Amino acid sequence: MLKGVIIKMHKSQKYEQKETELCDKIRNLLEELDRLDKEGKDTTETLMRLETALEDVRLFKQNICN
Template sequence: MNIRYRDCKKQETELYDEIWGLSEELDRLSKEGKDTTDTIQRFGEVLEEFFLFRQQEGKTR
């Protein structure tokens, strides 16, 4: 396995983990009736980063 592939997989895993964590946080805050504005904003930023990552990954294949 080459280094570039491992780096891409690591970054992809980190993004998935961050998306999962924010999803869990959003669910928890929503159930508690708390403000979710900050979490939704962070969630959108991470999703945008993920989409850019996937787009860039697709160009290199």
């Protein structure tokens, strides 16, 4: 066994596209949440969509690690 060798996981293009898609979705929801909050509007629906998006990220990362 070689010590000190760092093995990098090569991210596939499909992985990177999915990761970008999920991050963009979360970023957009956070921007929407911020806007609605500043306008004094109800954020319940946006928070529920954000929760779903975060769960999607968790499942995506979990599936990659397993």
